[in-house]
Amino acid sequence: MPTRRLTLLGGAISVMSGFSCPCHSKENLSGCSISIQAARRYLTGDSSTSSPLGSVVTRSGNSDFDFAAAQTLSKLTDLFGVLPGFLYFKEDSKNAFATNGRLMNATDGTILFGRDLLFDILAAAEGPDAIFSGICAHEFAHILQFKKGLDLNKGQATAKRGELHADFLAGYFAGVRKSERPSFPAAVIAVAHGNFGDFDFNHPQHHGTPAERSEAVVQGFQFASSRRTTAEEAFHIGVNYVMNLR
Numbered sequence: 001m002p003t004r005r006l007t008l009l010g011g012a013i014s015v016m017s018g019f020s021c022p023c024h025s026k027e028n029l030s031g032c033s034i035s036i037q038a039a040r041r042y043l044t045g046d047s048s049t050s051s052p053l054g055s056v057v058t059r060s061g062n063s064d065f066d067f068a069a070a071q072t073l074s075k076l077t078d079l080f081g082v083l084p085g086f087l088y089f090k091e092d093s094k095n096a097f098a099t100n101g102r103l104m105n106a107t108d109g110t111i112l113f114g115r116d117l118l119f120d121i122l123a124a125a126e127g128p129d130a131i132f133s134g135i136c137a138h139e140f141a142h143i144l145q146f147k148k149g150l151d152l153n154k155g156q157a158t159a160k161r162g163e164l165h166a167d168f169l170a171g172y173f174a175g176v177r178k179s180e181r182p183s184f185p186a187a188v189i190a191v192a193h194g195n196f197g198d199f200d201f202n203h204p205q206h207h208g209t210p211a212e213r214s215e216a217v218v219q220g221f222q223f224a225s226s227r228r229t230t231a232e233e234a235f236h237i238g239v240n241y242v243m244n245l246r
């Protein structure tokens with residue numbers, strides 16, 4: 001059942017299942033932030049820093065989706081002021097990652113998006129484009145954290161703070177899109193992030209519970225949709241939000 005808070009984001013919601021975002025990798029720096037060596041291994045099977053990338057996949061194979069995805073990535077660059085590279089990879093388990101390493105001719109790190117995760121999203125009954133854009137917004141938020149030198153997980157037992165901050169900014173992005181286009185199905189972003197939540201409270205890669213992740217998206221959404229907050233302001237409000245969580 002959609003909660004009242006999720007209903008605030010507008011539109012009918014159906015809860016998707018089958019998604020997971022474990023990010024449980026030894027090579028993860030924290031949450032879905034990974035080292036450039038790990039990024040190379042995911043892309044090529046070789047983590048050597050000197051190995052060539054070889055052929056990398058920049059398209060999904062669906063030209064209509066790729067056109068829309070390019071527009072989404074452009075909007076995210078304009079909103080957050082970062083320009084990461086964007087690559088698809090064949091993941092072990094459905095996932096997306098961000099690294100501050102430069103693997104393409106881009107200025108601000110690289111986002112790796114799993115092809116299995118993408119295929120699941122494209123099969124979603126409602127708002128696949130919005131779900132995709134929300135996950136991209138989460139990864140762009142990590143790129144912005146890198147650029148600003150912000151490590152919210154320093155001294156923490158889990159990755160939760162940094163992950164919920166990225167969720168907050170994904171919600172902020174959803175609010176901006178909703179303001180631009182009232183039919184934008186922002187609610188599916190909160191639902192999808194909730195579905196990525198976990199209960200591995202003592203695991204270093206704990207991202208937050210389903211409720212915590214959905215709530216972080218809703219909080220970020222509200223700052224964009226009702227308070228006309230700038231992205232810079234939202235970044236800092238999001239920091240305060242996660243720092244005050246228990």
Ligand SMILES: [Zn+2]
Pocket residue numbers: 031032033138139142162163166
């Ligand atoms: Zn993340």
